[in-house]
Amino acid sequence: MSAVLPTEELQDGDWRRLIEAIHRGMCILVLGPDAVFQDSDGDGPTLTAGLARQLSKELDDNHLVADPDDLVHVAQAYVRENNKDRIDLELAAEAFYKEYWERTSQVHLDLASMPFNLCLSTTHDRYLHNAFENRGTVPVIGHYSFQNSRPDLQVSETADEPIIYSLLGSCDDLPSLVLTESDLLEFLVKVIQGAPPLSDYIRQRLANPDASFLFVGFGLNQWYLRILLHTLKACHHSPKSIAIESDAFEGAADAGKTLVYYGSEYSLNFYCRSIQSFTAELAQRYLQAKGSAPVSVSPLQQGAPIAFLCHCSEDSAAVERLEADLKQRGIDTWRDRQNLRGGDRWNQVIPKVLDSNEVNYVVVLQSEAMLARQNSRSYFHKEIKIGLEVGSEFGRGVRFVIPCFLEPCDLLPVFQEEKINSIELTGKEGITPLVNTIKEDWVKRSERNHDRNRDQVPD
Secondary structure, eight states: OOOOOOSSSSOOHHHHHHHHHHHHEEEEEOOOGGOOSTHHHHSSSBBHHHHHHHHTTTSOOGGGGGGGTTTHHHHHHHHHTTTOHHHHHHHHHHOOOOOOTOOOOHHHHHHSSSSOOEEESSSSOHHHHHHHTTTTTTEEEEESSSSSSOOOOOOOOOOOOEEEEEEOTTTTTTGGGSHHHHHHHHHHHHHTTTSSSHHHHHHHHHHHHOEEEEESSOTTHHHHHHHHHTTTTSSSSSSSSSEEOHHHTTTTTHHHHHHHHEEEEOOEEEEEHHHHHHHHHHHHHHHHHHOOOOOOOOOOOOOEOOOOOOOOGGGHHHHHHHHHHHHHTEEEEEEEEHOOOOTHHHHHHHHHHSSSSSOEEEEEEOHHHHHHHHTTTOOOHHHHHHHHHTTSSTTTTOEEEEESSSSSOOOOOOHHTTTTTOEEESSTTTTTTHHHHHHHHHHHHHHHHHHHHHHHHHO
């Protein structure tokens, strides 16, 4: 079976198969380093790259480092220096990860909202563990140690708790951490030899021919993963598996070879898109398909920006999904059918909301339905007009009206006249550009208000 080109989008059939496999407990989640960022919004370096950069700065001779983002490479250089040894490296890694010990991210919260019963990880953070706890679930935690034998996982057949198993060690067991290139080679040898053995439970689950896999930010172009997955007999399974990789994968020199190998050996289809938008869409689709309420939603922070959603009534279903996604990403919303109360006068309430501090942004969701009403009476015309008038009262560089494309369509003439760009919500990155636009502007506003208040404080 040939591999799917990474530029293609998941089709409805792919989504349905994936959701059903998750629902039946047959899909194993495999998280890699490209899914865990230092910044919870997914900006900046990954957590693994952050540790590599920190170690690189501590080296006396940086010329030994060819790639400051490659952890095993940098860690190998770190222990080669005369004044540092393996214990120094372990303590440096522990101190780095402890700074992020209480954190999670929206990616992990989205994944934790679905019934994955086995999650494998190749990173040393606690993001997924914290996400499950945020959802009200206490996971079973385990890890492999290439240095010493460990008790096997004690898993009850009737237990509902998800299992998180770290293949490359744990910060709770510092000698188990796979950090350097030498560690990685020794780890592979130990796994192949079974000395010490990997958990029997994990081996059985991976070798189950009915299992499928969801790889998220795993970096499957890494050579050692072929050896590892082959050793664990995770190949030649009949169900299709999916790999969501970062944009860096698509540009890798060996991407073509990787596609051919995993496509034939693992029935694995690759997709390169924003990990944040993928997990948000997967969680939403799972919710819609299975009709169950989310376990819990990460509460919005006090003072979160509020976006007024200007839309056509025909698009209500799509707007409801967008609204849920925005709230999961830390942006509150104001929508007519949700926020208006019995007895409220539409023509009085909405202009008041737009021309006050009740909302901070007006997000205009353009669609074919909205364009069809361009030359007829519709209340969204008034909402856009008031929004533009209010926006003109802000200082230069501050956003208020943010046009978006809810679906592919032409730009509304009013935005052509005002020369205001629109944000595409149906592309590979999903709602991430809209979220980033609002959050970046919100930070700028907060900084300006802080500076203004500071200047007004009397000496």
